[in-house]
Amino acid sequence: MPELTYREAVRDALATAMRRDEDVFVMGEDIAEMGGSMGVTQGMLAEFGPERVRNTPISEMALVGAGVGAAMQGMRPVVEVMYEDFLTLATEQLVNQAAKHRYMSGGQLKVPLTIRTQGGAGWSPGAQHAQQLEAWFVHIPGLKVVFPATPTDVRGLLLASIYDDNPVVFFEHRMLYGVKEEVPEELEPIELGKARIHREGEDVTVVAIGPLVHEALEAAEQAEGEGISVEVLDPRTLQPLDEEALIASVKKTNRCVVAHEAITRMGFGAEVAAVVQHRAFDWLDAPIERVGARFTPLPFAPVMEEWCVPHAEDVLDAIRTTVQRDGD
Amino acid sequence: MARLEETGTLSREDLRECFREMLLIRRFEEKVEERFRAGELPGFLHVAIGQEAVAVGVCRALEEGDTIASTHRAHGHTLAKGTPPNELMAELYGKLEGCSHGYGGSMHLYDVERGNMGANAVVGGGLPAVTGAALAYKLRGEPHVAVAFFGDGATNIGTFHESLNLAQLWRVPAVFVCENNHWAESTPARQHLPLNDIIDRARAFDMHALKVDGQDVEAVYAATREALDYARSGNGPAFLDAETYRLVGHYVGDPQVYRDKEELRRLRETEDPIKKLRERLELSDEEFDEVDAEVTEIVEASVEFAKSGTDPAPEDALKNVYA
Numbered sequence: 001m002p003e004l005t006y007r008e009a010v011r012d013a014l015a016t017a018m019r020r021d022e023d024v025f026v027m028g029e030d031i032a033e034m035g036g037s038m039g040v041t042q043g044m045l046a047e048f049g050p051e052r053v054r055n056t057p058i059s060e061m062a063l064v065g066a067g068v069g070a071a072m073q074g075m076r077p078v079v080e081v082m083y084e085d086f087l088t089l090a091t092e093q094l095v096n097q098a099a100k101h102r103y104m105s106g107g108q109l110k111v112p113l114t115i116r117t118q119g120g121a122g123w124s125p126g127a128q129h130a131q132q133l134e135a136w137f138v139h140i141p142g143l144k145v146v147f148p149a150t151p152t153d154v155r156g157l158l159l160a161s162i163y164d165d166n167p168v169v170f171f172e173h174r175m176l177y178g179v180k181e182e183v184p185e186e187l188e189p190i191e192l193g194k195a196r197i198h199r200e201g202e203d204v205t206v207v208a209i210g211p212l213v214h215e216a217l218e219a220a221e222q223a224e225g226e227g228i229s230v231e232v233l234d235p236r237t238l239q240p241l242d243e244e245a246l247i248a249s250v251k252k253t254n255r256c257v258v259a260h261e262a263i264t265r266m267g268f269g270a271e272v273a274a275v276v277q278h279r280a281f282d283w284l285d286a287p288i289e290r291v292g293a294r295f296t297p298l299p300f301a302p303v304m305e306e307w308c309v310p311h312a313e314d315v316l317d318a319i320r321t322t323v324q325r326d327g328d
Numbered sequence: 329m330a331r332l333e334e335t336g337t338l339s340r341e342d343l344r345e346c347f348r349e350m351l352l353i354r355r356f357e358e359k360v361e362e363r364f365r366a367g368e369l370p371g372f373l374h375v376a377i378g379q380e381a382v383a384v385g386v387c388r389a390l391e392e393g394d395t396i397a398s399t400h401r402a403h404g405h406t407l408a409k410g411t412p413p414n415e416l417m418a419e420l421y422g423k424l425e426g427c428s429h430g431y432g433g434s435m436h437l438y439d440v441e442r443g444n445m446g447a448n449a450v451v452g453g454g455l456p457a458v459t460g461a462a463l464a465y466k467l468r469g470e471p472h473v474a475v476a477f478f479g480d481g482a483t484n485i486g487t488f489h490e491s492l493n494l495a496q497l498w499r500v501p502a503v504f505v506c507e508n509n510h511w512a513e514s515t516p517a518r519q520h521l522p523l524n525d526i527i528d529r530a531r532a533f534d535m536h537a538l539k540v541d542g543q544d545v546e547a548v549y550a551a552t553r554e555a556l557d558y559a560r561s562g563n564g565p566a567f568l569d570a571e572t573y574r575l576v577g578h579y580v581g582d583p584q585v586y587r588d589k590e591e592l593r594r595l596r597e598t599e600d601p602i603k604k605l606r607e608r609l610e611l612s613d614e615e616f617d618e619v620d621a622e623v624t625e626i627v628e629a630s631v632e633f634a635k636s637g638t639d640p641a642p643e644d645a646l647k648n649v650y651a
Contacts, residue, residue: 025467051467057497062490065456066463069474072445073395073464092487096450097457105438105446106429107648141649165651 385548481512
């Protein structure tokens with residue numbers, strides 16, 4: 001099996017879809033000659049040309065909205081929004097337009113649009129280039145939300161997103177682009193709405209997304225040394241959410257930790273906690289622990305940034321808390 | 329749909345057909361006002377009384393396969409683009425037989441099969457999608473044009489500038505039709521536009537721009553033909569500044585406290601596009617009454633059709649969220 005970085009895996013999914021299907025094209029700021037600010041689309045201009053690897057002005061509203069219009073005409077555009085912080089500029093087009101045309105038309109329209117974006121802390125860009133805003137979009141009926149953590153997942157889920165007939169907000173994480181993984185020889189779509197269990201365990205389920213999947217796996221290793229068996233489950237798609245996998249896991253382990261890099265309050269973990277307590281209340285042996293960023297804009301100074309966002313030791317602390325609770 | 333004479337003008341027969349269509353829209357919207365005041369119609373309604381010549385002139389010039397995106401003031405565009413009055417009225421009554429099957433309402437009228445990609449209740453909200461639709465036509469080599477309706481008020485919002493910029497940059501086949509009625513809801517142009525001539529906004533993007541008397545349906549038709557031909561020939565987008573008049577309030581029930589009543593009375597006398605066309609066609613009272621009776625009957629029948637339509641089940645609300 002070939003080994004790809006997360007970055008190469010994204011590119012492979014884009015190029016594969018574009019080779020298969022003339023209706024797929026990519027557009028975004030600096031994605032052509034420069035190959036994107038994260039280097040994801042490097043080399044694609046040479047293969048596909050400037051019509052299909054389309055550099056755009058700095059113009060997020062029109063960019064996302066043009067994607068909506070092209071999608072409603074049957075194209076499958078993939079729009080790159082350079083930083084998810086800049087999704088704020090296109091929120092009207094995503095929330096009022098992309099998400100609602102099918103509904104408001106009574107089912108006459110489809111909007112097969114993929115919005116790729118990325119963000120994340122760990123490199124001290126300050127408050128406007130590293131937010132994790134995925135939870136906002138889970139609140140909007142009509143949008144699907146995907147946040148893959150590994151090269152295999154990002155490759156298969158992006159292909160599935162491009163061929164999905166709905167608008168998909170596809171979150172990548174800046175600090176994951178260099179992560180490597182062996183991926184299947186043949187690129188197959190990964191169905192949206194299916195969780196991945198990275199590690200099976202008996203004592204506690206850690207539901208983690210994005211970079212926290214890796215932090216959770218590290219925490220799980222350490223916990224094992226303390227005699228705690230941890231299951232790590234990544235929903236991979238936040239909307240639709242694989243509730244069945246989630247509930248089955250918690251019914252097995254009886255404890256749950258949710259972990260993401262986004263701010264804890266009103267983060268995606270709040271929804272996971274609500275679903276778990278409602279559907280598995282009688283199976284829970286401890287309150288659900290939440291791990292996320294502190295309630296503050298991201299600061300610049302590395303020492304502050306590091307302190308604000310969660311790491312493996314925070315996940316480990318949460319694991320210990322849920323397990324200790326059992327002995328109260 | 330369009331019957332273009334060599335000269336780019338309309339025959340007397342075509343003009344009479346335009347007259348009929350404009351009067352149908354007028355009577356339809358008067359009925360909408362009446363039924364709203366009677367408490368039969370839910371929601372938020374905006375009529376375009378006074379602006380009928382723009383809707384009819386533009387839509388008549390379109391070719392099969394061309395698409396439009398409309399605004400919150402959408403009844404006229406929708407009828408002019410070919411949606412039967414029954415389906416439009418049924419939508420206003422929230423029925424499954426409506427053109428948006430009860431999911432849209434007055435501000436979200438769709439008829440995709442007939443090229444209506446949707447009315448938009450966010451001012452300027454539909455403009456980027458028009459640029460994107462035009463991009464799709466260009467990428468696929470299809471001979472279609474995407475047409476946006478919007479008002480002068482929308483030229484102040486970011487989507488307008490970003491969409492025109494992108495459309496011109498990429499030379500996509502789009503036509504931007506500004507229904508320049510001099511009002512942004514209750515705010516007059518002098519309070520929302522820092523320039524005298526709205527066409528300068530299009531020229532700022534180096535866009536091909538035309539100005540037309542929006543109360544003259546033939547002029548609107550001819551200008552739209554020119555704009556469409558320009559866009560369809562691969563030259564890039566065009567902008568149409570159609571000067572028109574909203575002879576009613578912003579919404580049905582608007583007391584218009586902000587408006588000079590005497591000026592409004594005068595405009596109704598001098599700028600009613602239906603009155604103007606009637607005079608031009610020199611229609612006798614009998615001829616007028618005949619058309620009026622015919623369209624009034626269609627409108628009355630649409631109310632009957634709508635009232636006897638099917639109410640959605642409450643739980644139908646969960647359908648159509650995802651494809």
